[in-house]
Amino acid sequence: MNDPRWASIDAFAEQNRDNILRDITRLVAVPSVEGTPEPGAPFGAGPRAALDKALEIAAELGLETYNAEGYIGWAQTGPIAGGQKYLATITHTDVVPEGNGWDADPYTVRVRDGWLLGRGVSDDKGPGILCLYALKYLKDSGIKLKYPVRALLGTNEETNMHDVDYYAAHYPMPAFCFTPDAEFPVCNGEKGGFNGEIVSPRLENGVILDFQGGVARNAVPDRAFCTVRVAPDAIECTEGVTKEAGENGATVLRGQGKSGHAAMPAGTVNAISLLVDCLLHNHIGTEAEQAYLRVLQKLHAATDGSAVGIAADDGLFDPLTIIGGTIGQEDGVIRQSFDCRYPTNTDPEKMTAALEQVCGTAAHLENLTSRVPFYIAADSPAIQTLINTYNEVTGEQQTPFTMGGGTYARHFPYAVSFGPEHTDVAIPAFAGPMHGANEGAPFEKLIEALKIYILALLRLQDVEL
Template structure:
């Protein structure tokens, strides 16, 4: 590393290791799944409490803070005057539900073999604390800033991203923004997103009494159950399935392997295990069977080929689709899906293909979509980030595109920038983002802090 500033950055990051761990632990301890809106808490009390805690930590670090009506907040190195260009980072303090399969309390950070375990250590509370310490470095060292820096703290990223919509409506956008909510080195493009529900007809005269599973539409479910009015002896056994009988009803329970909807490789969808069991057992009514056959095509492969929607444009990774949650409501089954698609398809094509699969057995409801976005990898800010990453790590990486959806697409000039490492295997005791025992390598988080500080310094040196 030839940059003379790096010695100071390295010393700062190492000296603050204990404090960073302490503050990540404090923020993770606040359960912040979206809840019922309340005055001053538009996304529920949990996200608001997490925002308050993050701003409290920022104030303790000597940073100026602002809470924008509970929709979003920020810390900054100094006031941003009207019309003044500024830089921003954006992380989020909300999390997906804890789900099942944890070895310990999801909201108590554990340290094991250099890994932090807890809901949000990777997505995105750990990175949120890193951005606050990056600003602390700028403040403590009296860095003269051409562009003030604002560390935005969102609280609605995991569901609708209405926090950044609120910000765009009420505040000037940054000249450039990066979000530490993905993988290194630099992600300069994100697939489109297509979400909705497969809804059954009203199921009368069948054998299904209840069916539930999953914790979020954008996570592969690792638990599901279904209550059916048939004896267990008529059900086909399978891996991950257990049956219990009581009062003439059988409860089928399934255990799979969870993971993020954007990277479903290696996951096992618990809902699909039950769907397969019911179809192979041949116990359902004609209406139930027809609907389950639609779900079987959804779950058959995560590339959408069974639904006739597979797509690959050579720019992004191929299309993915997963079934996230299922519930029985008003006599109907409702299966959510989460699809991430490249540029050679669109929501209209996906809708038409999936409606053809549904026929009269199911209908599509609550459809939403977002188009892919892409920023030229040769642009000055992105080159600054990728060069900084490569110099700090000694690697020779290039920007990439991904299936995940981050805040970056909501800003005019933005990318996602770490801190995850796709090539770093998870230990047996740690899980992925959105999974049980969510883990983050602490040394890599500290390295990311160094990268962020140096990148923010270098972004001051280019024209935005």
């Protein structure tokens, strides 16, 4: 590394290892799944408490802090005058529900073989702490900054991103922003998103008494159960499904799969799909119930959308993905949510038409929402600054990439996602991915990411924005 600032950056990161681990542990300890809105807590008490904790940590680091009515907060290196251009990072303090399959308390950070385990260590509380320490370096170094730096801390990324909508409506946007909420090296494009529910008609006098599964629309569920009005000895369990006696002669079927992020479904096993296959294998259900189950079976049959006629690949992004995230039954109506990430050569209208054809009269679509694909040219100056910094620090020769995940970047006029995940780092058996059980992050890679972020923010000072 030839940059004369590197020795100071490296020393700062190494000296703060224990402090960084301490503060990640403090932030992860605050459960922050979206909840019921309250005064000053528009996304519930948990996200507000996590925001308060992050700002408390930032103040301890000597940074200026601000809380924007509980929607979003930030720390910054110093005053930002009206109309002044500034740089920003943005991470989020909210998390997806803990789900099932954890080996220990999800909100107590554990360290095992160099990995941090806990809900949010990688998505996105660990990276949030890194940004605060990057700003601490910039402030403590005394370097005069052409562009002040603000570390934004969101509270609603995992569901609707209304936090950043609020920010955009009330505050000037940064000249350039990166979000450490994805993979390295630099993601300069994100697929579009298409979400909704496949809803059954009211199933009168049904055999399926209850069907529940999943913890979030944007996560592949690893557990689900259904209760059916059939005796246990009349059911043959299929792969991944177990049975137990329920009340009044009913049977409870449980599916055990493997969870993961909706944008990266390869290697996951959807527990809802296991139950649907089992029910159809045993011919369980009225005619209307089985017709609805056959629609769900097509949804779950292939995560590339080919089974429901929406497969798409534009050569710019990875191919389309679609998963069923949650299922619930109430008053005889079953609702299966889906999460689709799509490239540029299709659109929600085409996909809606295809899904409606699959549904026929057995089901219908409700609560459809969408967002368009997002892309910024890889040769733009700020992006080149980030990719060059990453390659110099790591010794790699990577290029920007596009992905299926959706981040805050699409909400800003000039922004990308920038680490700290590494797709080439194998996740050990005791750890899990973002949104999964035993969510893990390699601590050495987090420390390396801090160094990359500091150097990148310094080099961005020389870019005309």
